[in-house]
Amino acid sequence: MNKKTLVALAKYTIALGIVAxxxxxxxxxxxxxxxxxxxxxxxxxxxxxxxxxxxxxxAGLSLTFIRWFFLVRALDIQFKLKDAxxxxxxxxxxxxxxxxxxxxxxxKAIFISRERPxxxxxxxxxxxxxxxxxxxxxxxxCAIASFAGxxxxxxxxxxxxxxxxxxxxxxAISIAGAIVGLLLIFLPALTGAAVQNKLEQIPRVGGTxxxxxxxxxxxxxxxxxxxxxxxxxxxxxxxxxxxxFVIAMGLSVAHPNxxxxxxxxxxxxxAASVPLPGGIGAFEVMFSKMYVEGGYDAGSxxxxxxxxxxxxxxxxxxxxxxxFNSKKELxxxxxxxx
Numbered sequence: 628m629n630k631k632t633l634v635a636l637a638k639y640t641i642a643l644g645i646v647a648x649x650x651x652x653x654x655x656x657x658x659x660x661x662x663x664x665x666x667x668x669x670x671x672x673x674x675x676x677x678x679x680x681x682x683x684x685x686a687g688l689s690l691t692f693i694r695w696f697f698l699v700r701a702l703d704i705q706f707k708l709k710d711a712x713x714x715x716x717x718x719x720x721x722x723x724x725x726x727x728x729x730x731x732x733x734x735k736a737i738f739i740s741r742e743r744p745x746x747x748x749x750x751x752x753x754x755x756x757x758x759x760x761x762x763x764x765x766x767x768x769c770a771i772a773s774f775a776g777x778x779x780x781x782x783x784x785x786x787x788x789x790x791x792x793x794x795x796x797x798x799a800i801s802i803a804g805a806i807v808g809l810l811l812i813f814l815p816a817l818t819g820a821a822v823q824n825k826l827e828q829i830p831r832v833g834g835t836x837x838x839x840x841x842x843x844x845x846x847x848x849x850x851x852x853x854x855x856x857x858x859x860x861x862x863x864x865x866x867x868x869x870x871x872f873v874i875a876m877g878l879s880v881a882h883p884n885x886x887x888x889x890x891x892x893x894x895x896x897x898a899a900s901v902p903l904p905g906g907i908g909a910f911e912v913m914f915s916k917m918y919v920e921g922g923y924d925a926g927s928x929x930x931x932x933x934x935x936x937x938x939x940x941x942x943x944x945x946x947x948x949x950x951f952n953s954k955k956e957l958x959x960x961x962x963x964x965x
Contacts, residue, residue, distance in 0.1 A: 638903055645908030646933075649915060653926045662926030665878055676877030677934070680870045684938045687866030688719065691761065694856050694863070695735070698753040701849055704743055713949050714738050720946025723905040732758060752842030759839065760853075762900065763804050764860035765893040768868070770797035772889030789920045793890060811843045812853070818844035868892035874934045880927040883918070891917040895932070905943075911936065 653662045692715035699706045718731030736754045740747040773794030811817050818840045826836040846853055868888045875882035883891065891914060898913035899906025911932040918928025 642903040642905075642907040642909075646911055649911055649929055653915075653929050656925070659926065661880070661924040662930055665880055665927070665930040668879060671879040673877045673879065676873050680874035680877060680935070681938050681941060683866050683873060684870035684935070685942050687863045687870065688715075688942055690859060690863045690866070691715065691757075694760070694859055695753065695757045697852065697856060698757055698846075699739065699750070701846065701852055702746060702749045702753060704739065704746055704750070706739065713953070716943075716946035716949045717953065718946075720943045720950055723907075723940070723943055748838075748841060749845055751838055752845045755835075755838050756842040756846065759842075760857055760860050761863070762897070763801075763808075764857055764864055765897050766797045766800045766804065767857075768861055768864045769890055769893045770794055770801050772868075772886055772893075773797060775886050775889075790887070790890060793894070808843075808853075811840075812847045812850050815844070815847060818847065864893050864896070865889065867896065870938065871931060871935050874938065875927075875931045878930055878934055880930055881923055882927060882931065883921045883923060887921055891921070905939070907936070 650662075653659060689712070692711045693708070695715065696706065696708050696711035699711070714735045718735045720731075721734055722731040732754045736747075736751050739750045743750065773790045816822070823837045823840050823844075826840055827833045829836060868891070869885065871892050872882070872885045872888040875888075882888075894917055895910045895914040896906075899910035901909045903909055911929060914932035914935075915925045915928040918931075919925050
């Protein structure tokens with residue numbers, strides 16, 4: 628068994644171990660009744676809400692593919708929307724098989740680079756910028772929702788205080804990110820070749836920093852596109868939050884309101900950015916913790932998190948169809964992806 632396989636097995640063991648521990652902790656703790664009641668009261672589940680949650684999550688995922696489509700087309704590369712969906716679903720499915728978020732992104736970049744090898748750096752920049760844009764929008768949604776939520780909570784002083792703290796941190800990150808982004812866009816010297824070469828010399832993270840700087844340099848002439856796609860990304864996170872909220876209603880568990888889910892969902896998805904297959908484990912931990920912070924049972928939070936996890940897996944299975952239709956291409960590109 629080679630090193631790569633051992634590392635992969637270790638990652639899956641950690642991810643599934645975290646989920647198993649969470650379930651065990653809830654079943655043996657004070658929140659066991661709320662968690663068990665979700666299954667025991669399955670006759671009260673609302674199938675229409677659960678199906679709606681699945682479709683809303685699929686809509687949010689589809690918008691991420693459309694966002695990447697516009698980033699690639701902005702590079703003057705002939706690229707069809709159907710290919711963005713094909714590669715997007717394959718990448719999304721691959722994230723559950725790889726060591727983290729990199730696997731799916733690598734597949735998307737390599738596929739297009741094969742067609743336009745002269746645009747390889749730009750293609751890689753589109754994938755990287757697509758990822759950064761998604762993470763930045765998380766903080767924007769968190770900031771807005773936290774401020775709104777802290778003022779909408781009646782009587783729950785601790786919950787309001789927690790939301791206020793999240794709001795302040797998220798707002799600070801959002802403002803700092805916006806200022807840095809604008810400076811990088813409108814001052815080309817900050818992202819030029821000289822800066823890129825210096826960043827590349829930084830140990831361990833130099834290569835990534837150089838690619839990110841190159842990505843910003845590539846798109847700096849299209850600020851309206853970047854602003855528009857950032858706004859689109861905030862809609863994506865709102866749809867994911869809505870999906871979670873609807874799933875909570877479908878499972879008939881006590882749950883926070885939608886505005887609070889606009890904080891819970893982005894925070895949990897941010898935690899899911901850790902290098903574990905599909906973010907499994909990290910998402911569930913943060914989601915349960917956020918439910919507790921909101922004054923709800925960890926058992927209810929874990930049940931909803933697992934429900935949303937099932938939704939993501941179902942959506943990822945769409946990528947299986949695309950995967951087998953493109954199996955020969957993927958096999959041919961395997962060395963490049965590695």
